[in-house]
Amino acid sequence: MTDQYTTTALRDSRPQDGTAEPEIKVCVRGLLKQFPAKDRMVTALDSLDLDIPRGQFFMIVGPSGCGKTTLLRILAHLEQPTAGTVEVLRSTEGRPENSMVFQGDSIFPWMTVWDNASYGLRMRGAPAAEIKETVGHYLDKTGLTAFADCYPHQLSGGMRQRVSIARAFANDPDVLLMDEPFSALDEQNKTLLQSELLRIWDETRKTVIFITHSVDEAVTLGDRIMIMTSRPGRAKAFVDVPFERPRDVLELRHRPEYGEIVYDIWQHLRDEVNNAQVTAPQSQQRRWFRR
Amino acid sequence: MATAPLIETRGIARPSGAPVRPSRWRTARNRDRLLAAATPVALLVVWELLARTGLIDARFFPAPSSIFDQMVTLMKSGELWTHMWASLQRLFLGFWLGLVPGLVLGVLMGLSRPFRAAVSPLVSGTYPIPKSALLPLILLIFGLGEMSKVVMVAIGVFYPVVLNTAAGVMQIQPIYYDVAKNFGAKRMKVFRTVALPGAMPSIMTGVELGAGLGLILIAIAEMVGAQSGLGFMIWNAWQLYSVQTMYVGLLVIAVIGYVMSLLLGWVARIVTPWRTDR
Numbered sequence A: 001m002t003d004q005y006t007t008t009a010l011r012d013s014r015p016q017d018g019t020a021e022p023e024i025k026v027c028v029r030g031l032l033k034q035f036p037a038k039d040r041m042v043t044a045l046d047s048l049d050l051d052i053p054r055g056q057f058f059m060i061v062g063p064s065g066c067g068k069t070t071l072l073r074i075l076a077h078l079e080q081p082t083a084g085t086v087e088v089l090r091s092t093e094g095r096p097e098n099s100m101v102f103q104g105d106s107i108f109p110w111m112t113v114w115d116n117a118s119y120g121l122r123m124r125g126a127p128a129a130e131i132k133e134t135v136g137h138y139l140d141k142t143g144l145t146a147f148a149d150c151y152p153h154q155l156s157g158g159m160r161q162r163v164s165i166a167r168a169f170a171n172d173p174d175v176l177l178m179d180e181p182f183s184a185l186d187e188q189n190k191t192l193l194q195s196e197l198l199r200i201w202d203e204t205r206k207t208v209i210f211i212t213h214s215v216d217e218a219v220t221l222g223d224r225i226m227i228m229t230s231r232p233g234r235a236k237a238f239v240d241v242p243f244e245r246p247r248d249v250l251e252l253r254h255r256p257e258y259g260e261i262v263y264d265i266w267q268h269l270r271d272e273v274n275n276a277q278v279t280a281p282q283s284q285q286r287r288w289f290r291r
Numbered sequence B: 001m002a003t004a005p006l007i008e009t010r011g012i013a014r015p016s017g018a019p020v021r022p023s024r025w026r027t028a029r030n031r032d033r034l035l036a037a038a039t040p041v042a043l044l045v046v047w048e049l050l051a052r053t054g055l056i057d058a059r060f061f062p063a064p065s066s067i068f069d070q071m072v073t074l075m076k077s078g079e080l081w082t083h084m085w086a087s088l089q090r091l092f093l094g095f096w097l098g099l100v101p102g103l104v105l106g107v108l109m110g111l112s113r114p115f116r117a118a119v120s121p122l123v124s125g126t127y128p129i130p131k132s133a134l135l136p137l138i139l140l141i142f143g144l145g146e147m148s149k150v151v152m153v154a155i156g157v158f159y160p161v162v163l164n165t166a167a168g169v170m171q172i173q174p175i176y177y178d179v180a181k182n183f184g185a186k187r188m189k190v191f192r193t194v195a196l197p198g199a200m201p202s203i204m205t206g207v208e209l210g211a212g213l214g215l216i217l218i219a220i221a222e223m224v225g226a227q228s229g230l231g232f233m234i235w236n237a238w239q240l241y242s243v244q245t246m247y248v249g250l251l252v253i254a255v256i257g258y259v260m261s262l263l264l265g266w267v268a269r270i271v272t273p274w275r276t277d278r
Ligand SMILES: Nc1ncnc2c1ncn2[C@@H]1O[C@H](COP(=O)(O)OP(=O)(O)O)[C@@H](O)[C@H]1O
Pocket: A035, A036, A042, A043, A044, A062, A063, A064, A065, A066, A067, A068, A069, A070, A071, A231, A283, A284, A285, A286, A287, A288
């Protein structure tokens, strides 16, 4: 195990069109993010470099408060980096750069399931026929068709998360950003949604950046896993996951490699989690500024 | 007699061991409805009896039947309709005159911090003034014509609407704005899909409060500065010592208030269909 950036050959999950090297879809260089705290600056992210090839299911694990959400919010243009660059290789015009599945409840309580799922397409003025087809497709894939006219309060937590996922997929972005989408769910729902997510993802194999605090989830879903240090968040190690696609979420678990990789990641994480315990208390609560 | 259903639903009067059959109409809800209708009726009956037997002073508390007679007389002469129409017209115009600026200012206050900082001292500074105390000033400024009455209603509607709208916009979770931004919503669309629906429950609360306050103020304004309207009718009845007419006026105002709240409740259900507590 090394703390270094392991430059293993990256398996590309999508048939290459001529080029031998997979294209880099998301490129992050020297990313620094500081927040003003009471009397000084809190550094959430520090000198972070990332290269994520197109079509990769990229996982980020790290102790809580290490800056995972901050990284995703910068990628989503919801925060500005203090220093450093973020580049996303764009595909066809008209397609949004990214769509986020937010941490916690984020679907609009005042919209029906259908209106929530079609939100992105409606906001960018997609033609009605396209909206109908795309949203219909993803509601079908997430098992929500029968609930299209329901309001979020009528749904269970798992179903609300499905709406959030359908909303992001239906928006058809270049890159999908997912911030602990399943962390509030119980174990059975989580496993169910993980395998549903993989099924849906398999249709398009979009580049995904997925945050989790669950090591199992990282190994189950990801092609590559970045382990972050406790705050300030840096890349501590990268681990490649060798499992083929499509995957069977349950079957994976009794493979010998599965346990090895999980153990591997825990080795990296152990010190960081301990560190986070010591440094966490100060200014954990987020300050929101109104626009 | 009236207590029989109560005892039965509690099951006290049932023979032990008898199967408890769920009854379709004997639900708690229906019982509540029955009780709600029974109390006023019972009160009227008692009142009528007391008035007829002379146990209460019929000069102050005329028998309900005589009030009803007077109402029919006023309807036939068209007097009641004239006054009611005058009041409703002022209420309607004043409602919109207060609602629209209240909404616009409230939304701006909720969305923009500098705007809130600039305007909120004005609004919260004038809010505690009893609106009825403004009547002489309003009469002075707008004269004895229709406008002064309309403005009184508007003032009553404005304050609850502006305050509740601003509060409603401010309590929207910031994550919804993040979602809107991430999914490419432009300024107007953020307003239409997040700020407005997010604040709507609170806005409707403001509107309902405002409408109630408007009704109070129109009655007061008409007593002092008008020659028509239900407020005038009541005041005039006092001067003419026609106690029945006074009660008719009160009854009609109560009915208007009730219908208004039904109407607004219905509107609220339409504009906030996601709410369960309506
Ligand atoms: N808007 C903000 N203002 C101030 N501090 C913030 C803000 N957002 C995040 N932070 C701080 O940055 C650190 C990283 O937060 P976050 O990215 O949410 O962590 P994670 O998602 O890994 O749990 C935390 O210490 C948090 O308190």
